[in-house]
Amino acid sequence: MVNDVSVGDVDGDGRAEIIAIGDFRIYILDYAASRLNVRYWVALAEGHFRKVDSADVDGDGRAEVIIAERSAQADGESTATAIRVFGFAGDFQQLAVLALNADVGDLCLGDFDGDGQIEMAVEQGGEEMGGLLGVYGFAGVQPYARFAREITDQRQRILNLSAQRLDAVDVLGVGDVRGQVRLLRLQGTDFNLIDQVELPHTSGFLHGLHLTRLFGRQGLQIICATAAPGMDFGNVWMIDRIGF
Numbered sequence: 001m002v003n004d005v006s007v008g009d010v011d012g013d014g015r016a017e018i019i020a021i022g023d024f025r026i027y028i029l030d031y032a033a034s035r036l037n038v039r040y041w042v043a044l045a046e047g048h049f050r051k052v053d054s055a056d057v058d059g060d061g062r063a064e065v066i067i068a069e070r071s072a073q074a075d076g077e078s079t080a081t082a083i084r085v086f087g088f089a090g091d092f093q094q095l096a097v098l099a100l101n102a103d104v105g106d107l108c109l110g111d112f113d114g115d116g117q118i119e120m121a122v123e124q125g126g127e128e129m130g131g132l133l134g135v136y137g138f139a140g141v142q143p144y145a146r147f148a149r150e151i152t153d154q155r156q157r158i159l160n161l162s163a164q165r166l167d168a169v170d171v172l173g174v175g176d177v178r179g180q181v182r183l184l185r186l187q188g189t190d191f192n193l194i195d196q197v198e199l200p201h202t203s204g205f206l207h208g209l210h211l212t213r214l215f216g217r218q219g220l221q222i223i224c225a226t227a228a229p230g231m232d233f234g235n236v237w238m239i240d241r242i243g244f
Contacts, residue, residue, distance in 0.1 A: 001022050001023065002020050002021070002022045002027075003021055003022050003023070003048075003049060003050055003051070004020075004021055004049075004050065004051050004052045005018060005019065005020045005021075005052065006018075006019045006052045006053050006054045006065070007019070007054065008054030008055060008056075008063030008065070009056075009061075009062065009063050010028065010054065010062060010063050010065060010087075010088040011062060011088055011089075012060075012061040012062040015030070017029065017030050017039070018030070018031075018036070019052055019054055019065055020052075021049040021050075021051075021052045021067060022049065023045075023048050023049060024043050024044060024045035024046070024047070024048065024049060025041055025042065025043050025044070025049070026041065026042055026044060026049070026065065026067070026086070026092055027040070027041040028040040028041070028088070040091070042091065042092055044086075044092065044094075045067075045069050045084075046069075046071065047069045047070050047071030047072075047082070048069065048070050048071070049067050049068070049069055050068050050069070050070050050081075050104065051067070051068040051104060051106055051107050052065060052066065052067050052068075053066050053107055053108055053109045053120075054066065054109070055109040055110075055118045056118070057085075057109070057118045057138045057141055058138065058140050058141050062087065062088065062089075064085050064086065064087055064095065064141055065085075065086040065087075065088065065092070066083065066084070066085055066086075066107060066109060066120065067083070067084045067086065068081050068082075068083055068084075068104040068107050068122075069081065069082045069083075069084055070103065070104070079102075079103045079127075080099065080100065080101055080102070080103075081099075081100045081102060081103060081104040081124075082097055082098070082099055082100070083097065083098040083099075083100065083104075083107070083120075083122065083136075083143060084096075084097050085097070085141050085142070085143070087141070095141045096140075096141045096142040096143065098136070098142075098143045100122070100124060102124035102125060102126070102130075102132075103124070103125055103126055103127065103130070104122055104123060104124060105123035105124075105125060105130055105157050105158045105159040105160075105161075106122075106123050106158065106159055106160055106161040107120060107121065107122045107123075107161065108120070108121045108161035108162060108163050108172065109121075109163070110163035110165075110170030110172065111169065111170050112135070112163070112169065112170050112172055112185070112186035113169065113186045113187070113188075114168050114169040117137065117138070118138060119135055119136065119137055119138075119146070119186070120135070120136040120137075120138070120143055121133060121134070121135055121136075121161055121163075121172055122134045122135075122136065123157070123158035123159070123161065123174075124148075125155070125157050125158075128157070129155040129156075129157070130152075130155060130156070130157040130158060131150055131151050131152035131155045131156055131157065131158055131176065132148055132149070132150055132151075133148065133149055133150075133151045133158065133174065133191075134147075134148040135147055135148070135186065146189065147189040147190075149190065149191060151174055151176075151182065151184075151191070152174075152176045152180070153176075153180070156176040156177055156178050156180075157176065157177045158174055158175065158176050158177075159175070159176075159177055159206070159207075160173075160174075160175035160206055160207075160208060160209035160224070161173065161174060161175070161209070162175075162209045162210050162211045163211065164211035164212060164213065164220050165213075166213075166219075166220055169185060169186075171183050171184070171185060171194070171211065171220065172184045172185075172186070172191075173209055173210075173211045173222065175206045175209040175224060176206065177205050177206055178205070178206070179198065179199035179200075179204075179205070179206045179226055180196065180197070180198045180199070181196070181197045181198075181199070181206070181209065181222055181224060181239075182195070182196050183195040183196070183211075183222075183241070195241055197222060197239050197241075199224070199226060199237060204226045204227045204228030204229065204234065204235075205226060205227060205228070205229065206224055206225070206226055207225045207226060207227055207234070208224055208225040209222070209223075209224045210222075210223045210224070211223075219240065219241050220241055221238055221239065221240050221241070222237070222238070222239040222241065223236070223237070223238050224236075224237050224239075225237070
C-alpha cells in the first residue's frame with residue numbers, strides 16, 4: 001500500500017523522480033518509454049512510513065527525502081514519530097533523524113520566509129486533537145526546531161499541508177479535518193494569515209490538499225477533496241484565489 005508520494009531530483013541528473021512510500025518501503029519511479037517504472041526500492045524502517053516530501057535542503061544539487069515514520073510507544077496507547085532524512089546515491093542512506101513525541105499529521109517543505117533556505121512545517125498532535133504547527137530549519141541536513149504555533153480552532157487535526165511559490169515566498173496551505181483551509185505566510189517566528197476558506201460542513205472531512213497555479217496569472221488555486229464518513233462518494237473542489 002502506498003501512503004504518500006513526492007517528486008524530486010534525488011540523483012542530481014536534472015530530471016525529477018517520483019518518490020513513493022508504503023509501510024516501511026521507499027520506491028523511486030521514473031518515466032521512460034511512455035510508462036512509469038519502479039527503478040529502485042528498499043525496505044528500511046522499523047515503524048510505518050506515513051508522510052514524505054523532498055527538496056534540496058543542503059544545496060548539493062540532490063533532493064533529500066524527508067519521511068515521517070510512526071511507531072507505537074512502550075505503553076501501547078500513544079505514538080511517536082521520527083522525522084528521517086535520506087539521501088540517494090545509488091541507494092538510500094539515512095543522513096539525519098529528529099525524534100518527536102507526537103503523531104504527525106503531515107509535513108511540508110518550502111522556503112516559507114523567502115530567505116533562500118528550505119524550512120519544514122510539521123503538524124503534531126494525538127489521536128484526535130492536534131493543530132500544533134512546528135517550523136524547523138536545517139543545519140546542513142539536520143532539522144532543528146525554530147518555533148511552534150497552535151493554528152486551528154478547538155485543536156482540530158491538520159492532516160493536509162501544501163506549499164506554492166507566490167511573490168518570491170512559498171505560501172503554506174493548512175487544511176484541518178473539518179474542511180477549513182488557511183493560507184499562511186511565515187514572518188519571523190509567527191504566521192500571517194493571508195486568506196481562509198471554509199468548505200460546506202455537509203461536504204465531510206478534508207482528505208487532500210494541493211496548492212497550484214494553473215492559469216499562469218496572479219494568485220493561486222486551492223484544490224482539495226472531501227468525503228463524509230461512511231459514504232461511497234466525495235467531492236473535489238477548486239477555489240480560485242486572486243491577489244492577497
